[in-house]
Amino acid sequence: MSLRQAIAALRETPRDLDASEPTAWQRCLQELFATDASRVLIRGELASPGSVAAQPLGQLLDWLAAVPRGPQKAGVLQKFAAWWQREFGNEVDPPWSRALDDYRAELRTIRGLGPETADRLLLFGPGLSVVPVDRAMLRITVRHGWLDLPVADEQAQSVFLSGLGSSVAELQDGVRRLHDVGVAFCGRVADCEHCPLKSFLPEGGPLSPEAC
Numbered sequence: 001m002s003l004r005q006a007i008a009a010l011r012e013t014p015r016d017l018d019a020s021e022p023t024a025w026q027r028c029l030q031e032l033f034a035t036d037a038s039r040v041l042i043r044g045e046l047a048s049p050g051s052v053a054a055q056p057l058g059q060l061l062d063w064l065a066a067v068p069r070g071p072q073k074a075g076v077l078q079k080f081a082a083w084w085q086r087e088f089g090n091e092v093d094p095p096w097s098r099a100l101d102d103y104r105a106e107l108r109t110i111r112g113l114g115p116e117t118a119d120r121l122l123l124f125g126p127g128l129s130v131v132p133v134d135r136a137m138l139r140i141t142v143r144h145g146w147l148d149l150p151v152a153d154e155q156a157q158s159v160f161l162s163g164l165g166s167s168v169a170e171l172q173d174g175v176r177r178l179h180d181v182g183v184a185f186c187g188r189v190a191d192c193e194h195c196p197l198k199s200f201l202p203e204g205g206p207l208s209p210e211a212c
């Protein structure tokens with residue numbers, strides 16, 4: 001028996017995706033819960049939209065009891081699973097063939113799913129080209145003069161999409177990095193002295209430091 005035959009035999013069995021390759025559905029849930037404590041659940045009880053949508057709220061509350069802020073998100077999880085089932089059935093890695101704005105608008109109608117979280121699911125779940133703009137990222141861009149308050153959604157998307165990179169991988173990486181810098185250094189009081197973006201400040205220091 002050759003190696004080619006051995007590999008062909010291996011390929012007859014679907015690969016177990018649980019080890020290293022989360023599905024789009026699972027990636028969405030990872031963003032929704034944003035905590036390592038949810039990973040085992042996402043690989044297990046919550047592994048498909050059908051397994052979530054079929055459960056009564058009480059069961060979801062039980063499962064999420066040990067996840068930080070998990071119980072508060074049980075309702076939105078249930079609604080998101082119902083939306084997913086209407087859109088894709090029980091397919092966990094479906095093609096997202098409709099216009100991005102359609103998905104953005106629909107997810108924003110799910111009670112408990114704010115605009116930033118909806119965009120976060122779309123970027124990190126299916127990998128659509130949209131940037132979730134959180135407070136940390138907003139502070140950085142306003143303080144550096146890259147965006148002006150009040151910030152319109154279309155304007156923010158344009159600035160971030162052109163600034164973070166052209167591929168989805170670059171967008172995802174850029175969002176993570178900006179968010180981390182924002183949380184570590186650019187809080188209500190900016191710690192510019194120790195911040196890696198200090199050299200990118202406008203002359204005279206951060207703009208509107210109190211504005212957001």
Ligand code: SF4
Pocket residue numbers: 139140143144181185186187190191192193195196197198199201206
């Ligand atoms: S240099 Fe200052 S204003 Fe700019 S991101 Fe860092 S802390 Fe925020």
